[in-house]
Amino acid sequence: MFQQLQSGLVVSCQAPVDSPLHDSFVIAAMAQAAVNQGAGGVRIDTPAHVEAVRRRVTAPIIGLWKQQISGSDVYITPQFIHAAAIARAGADIIAIDATLRQRPEGETVAELIQRIHAELDKPVMADVDTLEAAIAAADAGADCVGTTLYGYTAETRHLKPPGFDLLTQMAERLQVSIVCEGGIASPEVARRALELGADIVVVGTAITGIDLQVKAYQAAITRD
Template sequence: MNTILERLKGGLIVSCQAYEDSPLYGAEIMARMARAAEIGGAIGLRACWTQDIEAIKSVTSLPIIGINKVIKPTTDPVNDVIITPDYESASVICETGVEILGLDCTARKRSYDDIANLIAKIKVNYPNILIMADISTLEEGLHAADIGADIISTTLSGYTTYSRQQEAPDIALVRDLYANTDKPINAEGRYWEPAQVYSAFDNGAWCVTIGSAITRPELITRRFTQSIEKYWQNKQSHYQEGGS
């Protein structure tokens, strides 16, 4: 078994990413976020873009899942492949020395043969880097396993129109992948509570990745403020109905 995979088994990966519209945007801030995650016990990190990855590597030795989100003015976030969509976007991430490359392996606007050729080219030129396949359905996960992915991740469940749409994590996809492939499974997407993480492990996850619930304070704050708003609305309704 690959030593990197062994390091990740049973642990938490923290995704440290911020877009330009976030107050936390910037390589130095993401490096601080990554260091904080390591202090908190994370066993791996997920990071985007070369400048962030290089900054993070300067402050921690944790394994990094590197991705390259390519977003253009014409990008359709639902139907276009954004996460490391081609060899050029993959190679610049691999050159940073990441241990794992995150790759969208959904067959949107391309075939599984196209993805297989991309994975094969990456493996020829970067044989020591593992490939994590970001998928949204069981079919995509099984195809990714067959065409050379080393880790299967549920990252994109709910982010494609044809995958399961729900607020909670897609535990069923974790379970189905575990039952149908021997590749390690990374459970990712909408994990907010420890109980959800336990459920992922109970259903076969090798590791769990959490982003927003740890590294996006604006979303964490919004969860609380929206909950408080509902609290006061329910309180008001109760009084209006004659409650005490």
């Protein structure tokens, strides 16, 4: 599976909950279009969307389930019950928040990875924000580690994706597959990520983020 994704593009097909695009049929159509044009895989949120995409593509699906839980800022597949639901829906790889932040009651990152491996028989993508978290995730058994949360946590909020500094550090220190995700705004930036050591590049808003893209264009056009 990782050989299929190696040195390639994964398209994140997601949409804000309040967007007309947040519809299983639409998400699945975007995913199929991405795969038809050569994407090695797709990254999909929620069991319903994963299930819809699975019916239309055979390419690897990195699945996740964003859930806000009181008392914790961890929201990407925060607990095993969310990972299990994503696996049942048809995901091939389970993405989890593997930052060092306070987690909801339940498993540690290491325990969650172990349960996903043992009980679901699925590889794990660890979404991190810092090198410390990346090393900890790899040591805990994550099959690949991504820069996904760089710039989105309290510790890294002053930093702007793409996290090329984190990417290069991960390439030097880790033996697992490395994913660059976040802030990939053009094909040239995606290529640069691979040159810096990424095995896989995930692109979302620049390809599928119609809401944010139109908003940005409109803001620029109407600016005084």
